[in-house]
Amino acid sequence: METSIDSLREEIIEVGKRIYARGYVASNDGNISARINDDKVLITSTGISKGFMKPEDLIIIDMDGKLIDGNKKPSSEVFMHVQIFKERPDIKSVCHAHPPYATGFAVAGIPLDKYVLPEVVITLGTIPLVEYGTTGTEEFYKPLLPLLKDFDAFLLANHGALTIGKDIFNAYYKMETLEHFAHIAFIAHQLGNVNTLNKDQVQKLFSLREKFGIRKNIGLIPEKEKRTRKTNH
């Protein structure tokens, strides 16, 4: 069923205000999109502050990233959005921003790949680091593709953060969770110790996912990494 485009516009404008007010973006950075149906996506246009958007600042593109409705220009990052909608039929919204702590980890080249906080383990699992690629080119979203089926939140190396969700607020709240986690992880690093949850504790949290309508196997630490980590100890 097609969701009303007007209500999608309103929600994107509201989320834009929040990501701007929380300092997740500077200037005209970031982009937010929502799937209208199988062929169309509503997305923020380029060159506009996400904190002060009007309904006409949102445009409609097709699944090739081509403008089909609106008077503004699509962002160079539209191709990443359409790729996500193509690869993940369950995803209805994509949120991309540059929140300072998450982006700090992305710049430092450190993925948030440990099970630390219960809320984060339930909602996101772990957050991988996606290799750097020049924005606006295929290079930008290619490294993301193999990770898409296993994660809902990503750090983009030397760039920012990306979250995807079943609706606009779901994608946005994942961005909040990711940035909050990155902030806390940063503080724990500074304090000199990060205690992780044990296997049993993690399993118990995963068993709560169904109750919250969260996919069972999202954000797991890949088996091969677990093995490498063990040999490192």
Ligand SMILES: [Zn+2]
């Ligand atoms: Zn960006």
